Amino acid sequence: MADVSARRRDDAGAAMVEFLGVTVLVLVPVVYLVIAAAQFQAAAFAVEGASRSAARGAVVAGLDALESGGTAADAREAAVARAQAAVALALEDFSVRGEPSVTLECDSSPCFEPGSTVTAEVVVAVPLAGVPGPVVEVVPVAVDVSATGRSPVEGFSP
DSSP, rough: OOOHHHHHTTTHHHHHHHHHHIIIIIIIHHHHHHHHHHHHHHHHHHHHHHHHHHHHHHHHHHHHHHHHHHOHHOOOOOOOOOHHHHHHHHHHHHHHHHHHEEEEESSSSTTTTOOOEEEEEEEEEEOOOTTTTHHHHHSOOOOEEEEEEEEEEEEEOO
C-alpha cells in the first residue's frame, strides 16, 4: 500500500509537461508577434521606398510627356501610370501583400513646371499573417502603412 501512494506522489516527467505548457502558452504568441512585427517593418520599408520612387517616376514621366508634345492632362496621366508601376514594383520586391493606394499632388498649378514639387502618398493595408479567410471577412485584421515622398521638378521648361 505504501508503494502505491509513493508512486502517486512521484514528480517524474512533470517538468516536461510544464515546459510544453509554457511553450504553447508563451512562446508561440511571442513568435507570432515577432513575425507580425517583421511583416509590418518590411511593409514600412517598402512603402517608404515606393513613395520616393513614385514621386521621382511621376516627375520623369510627366516631363517626358510634355517634352514629346503632350498636354498637361497627358503628362498627368503618364505620371499616375508611372507612379503606380513604381509602387507595384517596390511592394513586390518586399513581398508586401495588400492593395496600394497612390495619391499624387503638385504644389503649383502647372504641375511639371521647374521649381514645383510632386508629392506621392502611398497607403497599403497590410493583413495580419495566418488569419483565416472567414475571419478577415468579418473582422478587419489589417494595418494601414503609409509614407509620403516628394520630388522636385528641375531644369525643364516647356
